[in-house]
Amino acid sequence: xxxxxxxxxxxxxxxxxxxxxxxxxxxxxxxxxxxxxxxxxxxxxxxxxxxxxxxxxxxxxxxxxxxxxxxxxxxxxxxxxxxxxxxxxxxxxxxxxxxxxxxxxxxxxxxxxxxxxxx
Amino acid sequence: xxxxxxxxxxxxxxxxxxxxxxxxxxxxxxxxxxxxxxxxxxxxxxxxxxxxxxxxxxxxxxxxxxxxxxxxxxxxxxxxxxxxxxxxxxxxxxxxxxxxxxxxxxx
Numbered sequence: 706x707x708x709x710x711x712x713x714x715x716x717x718x719x720x721x722x723x724x725x726x727x728x729x730x731x732x733x734x735x736x737x738x739x740x741x742x743x744x745x746x747x748x749x750x751x752x753x754x755x756x757x758x759x760x761x762x763x764x765x766x767x768x769x770x771x772x773x774x775x776x777x778x779x780x781x782x783x784x785x786x787x788x789x790x791x792x793x794x795x796x797x798x799x800x801x802x803x804x805x806x807x808x809x810x811x812x813x814x815x816x817x818x819x820x821x822x823x824x
Numbered sequence: 825x826x827x828x829x830x831x832x833x834x835x836x837x838x839x840x841x842x843x844x845x846x847x848x849x850x851x852x853x854x855x856x857x858x859x860x861x862x863x864x865x866x867x868x869x870x871x872x873x874x875x876x877x878x879x880x881x882x883x884x885x886x887x888x889x890x891x892x893x894x895x896x897x898x899x900x901x902x903x904x905x906x907x908x909x910x911x912x913x914x915x916x917x918x919x920x921x922x923x924x925x926x927x928x929x930x931x
Contacts, residue, residue, distance in 0.1 A: 750860075750868065750911055750922040766919055800867055809915035810858035812879065814867035 707731040707813045709801050714818030721791050721822070727784040727801030727815055735759075735779035738804040740811065741786050743797035743820075754786065755797070755809070782822075791822045826850055826914050830923030836931040841902045845910055845926045853916035859888055859897045862925075863908045871910075872897065902928070925929040 715723040727739070741753040754775040755764040763775055776779040784801050800810035800818050827831050827850035833878035843860045847857065858914035860868040870879045875895055899906055907930055911924040 708910045711835060748860075750913075752920045752922070755918075755920075764918055776854070805870070805873060808856060808873060809920055810873045811860075811869060812870050812873075814869070817867055824827075 708743050708805070709813055709815035711799065711801055711815040711818040712794065714799065714820045716821045716823065717791055719792060719822055722787070723791065723820060725786040725799055725801075725818060725820070727819045729782045729784065729801075729803075729819075732803070734777075737806075738809070739777060739784045740802045740809075741775060741784075742800045742802050743795075743813070744800070744817075745794075745797045746759060748797075749789060751797075756784070760796065788820070791820075793822050796822045811821040825916060825919055826853065826921055828912060828914060828921055828923045830912055830926055832926060833924060835926055837902055837928060838903055838931045839904055843899045843902055845897040845912075845928075846897040847890075847897070847912035848886045849895075849914060852892045853914045855891045856914060856916035856917065857888075857890070857895050858913045859886075860911045860913065861906075861908045862911065865867060868911065878926050899928075 708730045710728045732824040738757045743753050756775045760771050769821045772790045776785045798817040800817045801815045805812040829848045831846050838862045840895050857875045859872040862868040876888045889896050889897045909927045
């Protein structure tokens with residue numbers, strides 16, 4: 706059974722940093738591209754970042770470019786999101802999501818981890 | 825970036841109704857469109873990809889159609905478990921974008 710479990714969320718002050726992790730199991734993690742998608746409270750879904758299976762290709766949304774860094778460790782079946790210079794507008798539930806094999810849609814999602822940026 | 829207009833934002837319906845949700849693109853995306861269902865406090869779940877391909881395990885009352893700029897999600901006979909929020913997503917070009925969402929509520 707495919708499982709994605711996020712961790713690392715919490716309350717952080719504006720300007721602070723946080724590192725999210727996503728532990729994957731039930732599939733060959735190294736064969737799949739992965740993404741982070743976020744959802745602000747009461748709002749819609751926003752794609753945040755993409756990383757290819759070998760980490761050779763990385764994309765970011767303009768809203769986080771230069772502040773967030775996506776990475777993965779295929780030996781540990783883990784995906785990460787390092788978030789620096791956090792702003793109030795980064796407050797959201799952050800989901801890790803696996804890409805389907807035939808395109809950049811998301812066939813499996815984690816349960817999400819809440820990041821709250823507030824003083 | 826590709827802009828998406830999803831409508832309606834709120835849809836009131838009864839169990840057994842046939843409902844349709846629309847997603848319109850600012851430019852053509854061939855068939856690179858997915859649909860998701862999200863229930864409160866839960867992660868989204870994939871319903872349809874490639875505009876009309878049903879994800880494994882998704883009931884056949886869900887169907888998708890369209891190509892280019894206009895797409896539709898249809899629920900043929902609404903069930904109680906279908907009351908949720910639905911999102912479209914284009915994956916034709918970076919950055920991938922989602923529609924604003926359609927909440928399907930009980931009339």
